[in-house]
Amino acid sequence: MVLATLRGVSFTYAYTNEPALRDINLTLEEGLLYAIIGPNASGKSTLCALLRGIVPLFHEGELKGTAEIRGRNLLEWDPAELSREIGYVFENPFTQISGIKETVFEEIAIGLENLGMPSEEVIDRVEKVVEQLELGALVAKNPNELSGGQRQKVAFASIIAMDADVIVIDEPTSQLDPESSDAVFAIIANLKKSGKSIVLVEHKMDLVAQYADRVIALNGGRVVIEGPTSEVFTSPLLNASDIARPAVTDLAEALVHVGRPLSRTPVTRADAAELIRARMKGGPRANRSR
Amino acid sequence: MPIVLDEVAFDYPDGTPAVESVSLRVEDGERVAIVGQNGAGKTTTVKLMNGLLKPRSGAVMVDGESTADRTTAMMAQTVGYVFQNPDDQIFTSSVQSELEYMPKYLRWEEARRDERVARAVALCGLAQHLETNPNDLPIAIRKFIAIGAILVGECRYIILDEPTAGLDVPGLRLLNSLIDHLQSEGIAVVTITHDMRFVTESFDRVVAMANGTVVADGPCEEVFADDDVLKRARIRRPEVAQLVRDLGIPTAALRLDDIVHKIP
Numbered sequence: 446m447v448l449a450t451l452r453g454v455s456f457t458y459a460y461t462n463e464p465a466l467r468d469i470n471l472t473l474e475e476g477l478l479y480a481i482i483g484p485n486a487s488g489k490s491t492l493c494a495l496l497r498g499i500v501p502l503f504h505e506g507e508l509k510g511t512a513e514i515r516g517r518n519l520l521e522w523d524p525a526e527l528s529r530e531i532g533y534v535f536e537n538p539f540t541q542i543s544g545i546k547e548t549v550f551e552e553i554a555i556g557l558e559n560l561g562m563p564s565e566e567v568i569d570r571v572e573k574v575v576e577q578l579e580l581g582a583l584v585a586k587n588p589n590e591l592s593g594g595q596r597q598k599v600a601f602a603s604i605i606a607m608d609a610d611v612i613v614i615d616e617p618t619s620q621l622d623p624e625s626s627d628a629v630f631a632i633i634a635n636l637k638k639s640g641k642s643i644v645l646v647e648h649k650m651d652l653v654a655q656y657a658d659r660v661i662a663l664n665g666g667r668v669v670i671e672g673p674t675s676e677v678f679t680s681p682l683l684n685a686s687d688i689a690r691p692a693v694t695d696l697a698e699a700l701v702h703v704g705r706p707l708s709r710t711p712v713t714r715a716d717a718a719e720l721i722r723a724r725m726k727g728g729p730r731a732n733r734s735r
Numbered sequence: 736m737p738i739v740l741d742e743v744a745f746d747y748p749d750g751t752p753a754v755e756s757v758s759l760r761v762e763d764g765e766r767v768a769i770v771g772q773n774g775a776g777k778t779t780t781v782k783l784m785n786g787l788l789k790p791r792s793g794a795v796m797v798d799g800e801s802t803a804d805r806t807t808a809m810m811a812q813t814v815g816y817v818f819q820n821p822d823d824q825i826f827t828s829s830v831q832s833e834l835e836y837m838p839k840y841l842r843w844e845e846a847r848r849d850e851r852v853a854r855a856v857a858l859c860g861l862a863q864h865l866e867t868n869p870n871d872l873p874i875a876i877r878k879f880i881a882i883g884a885i886l887v888g889e890c891r892y893i894i895l896d897e898p899t900a901g902l903d904v905p906g907l908r909l910l911n912s913l914i915d916h917l918q919s920e921g922i923a924v925v926t927i928t929h930d931m932r933f934v935t936e937s938f939d940r941v942v943a944m945a946n947g948t949v950v951a952d953g954p955c956e957e958v959f960a961d962d963d964v965l966k967r968a969r970i971r972r973p974e975v976a977q978l979v980r981d982l983g984i985p986t987a988a989l990r991l992d993d994i995v996h997k998i999p
Contacts, residue, residue, distance in 0.1 A: 483903075622969070648903075699992070
């Protein structure tokens with residue numbers, strides 16, 4: 446099934462002159478992990494918000510072109526129904542946290558309670574998510590007393606608990622240390638395995654390269670390139686747009702500059718190790734000894 | 736004159752220790768990166784450096800004077816602290832007024848104020864945004880406004896808390912040239928970061944913290960070579976440094992430009 450089809454989509458926020466998105470043409474398939482990358486103010490968050498209907502149903506502005514979400518025109522969706530099908534984690538966890546609940550446990554439960562779910566089931570689901578994200582030490586705390594990183598995990602937990610088919614996440618790891626970032630991505634990978642569709646914005650390209658199926662690169666509100674992850678990261682279009690790449694891809698390019706290119710351009714560390722190992726085995730020294 | 740932390744301890748308001756017997760020294764013009772997990776005590780340590788927090792025990796000496804004897808306002812003239820979240824710091828309605836706030840508050844002469852503001856504008860790339868409301872600008876630019884407002888002061892130590900979070904490639908370039916410039920003026924730069932590529936590309940010395948204590952303090956090459964330290968501080972090598980390690984290539988090099996010459 447198709448998650449979203451965008452045809453000639455442009456969006457300009459109310460009271461601004463410059464469009465945040467310009468002439469976007471994209472088809473997003475279900476069951477995949479899409480990463481949206483690009484410089485600051487390139488339209489990443491707006492594209493996320495559009496997939497979730499926050500733009501234009503909540504943030505006003507001028508929408509041009511056609512946006513279809515799961516086969517239905519975005520403007521025909523009932524906002525409440527769309528919010529159940531597509532979970533959305535805000536970039537800033539301070540925006541997400543309701544501020545009206547006194548414990549982390551209740552905060553994670555708030556969305557489920559809003560759906561009118563029986564309380565035994567709410568408790569059951571929240572307990573599962575708490576375990577999955579290792580939030581046990583935080584459940585009794587007041588959400589307002591948490592650090593930025595802890596809030597980000599709680600915001601993420603409250604969306605996972607909703608068990609939506611599609612999850613849109615704007616920068617899931619911006620406030621997290623490397624270990625927690627890896628843990629969050631491992632959970633996201635598991636969600637995908639269980640059949641969820643994931644769309645996320647991420648600046649940590651090493652993680653994107655490792656986990657994303659496809660990458661959408663934006664610049665100035667336009668799509669620079671969309672495609673399979675390794676294809677996007679090795680495209681010259683990306684470099685020309687000042688978009689960061691995985692460290693091993695930068696290394697591969699540096700090897701080209703010193704006249705020792707690898708047989709192809711890697712995007713993950715495992716891939717780079719394999720290419721270099723192959724060369725170490727069958728490299729010039731081996732040739733000479735023959 | 737350096738910043739010296741001598742056997743410093745500090746507790747959170749609820750009584751749990753945030754840092755315990757932390758000793759370290761930051762010299763003029765030095766670049767130091769403090770790394771470690773969320774909750775390791777990094778932010779507490781830098782807030783002790785600029786007197787925002789006063790130690791429970793031990794001493795923090797800045798330029799030979801204890802922070803215990805100086806007000807936060809006095810300290811802010813010597814040790815500038817740029818918040819992780821620029822929105823915790825920015826509060827006026829234009830970039831210009833944000834940059835001019837401190838000099839006006841301190842009633843600096845106009846010439847001195849204009850010179851310092853012009854320097855901050857140039858270093859932080861803010862020239863085209865002066866009339867804009869900071870709230871209308873993207874987070875990356877708000878981060879540079881927050882840095883600029885601190886640079887207007889005549890601090891000899893600048894603390895940057897997670898400066899690379901949310902920065903794109905041009906933003907990173909600007910940040911690195913800014914740090915180079917500060918060092919050329921003899922200003923020490925201390926950063927807290929999770930970004931190990933930034934640490935190894937832009938800093939010479941790294942302090943690794945865990946559970947409120949310093950577990951390693953030394954040249955990047957030394958600290959990142961020590962598996963035990965990495966494990967205790969729960970930090971990683973930068974991606975390309977880990978790659979050469981995975982391949983068993985014998986080198987302590989951490990920077991991409993050096994590693995490229997070590998790849999067979």
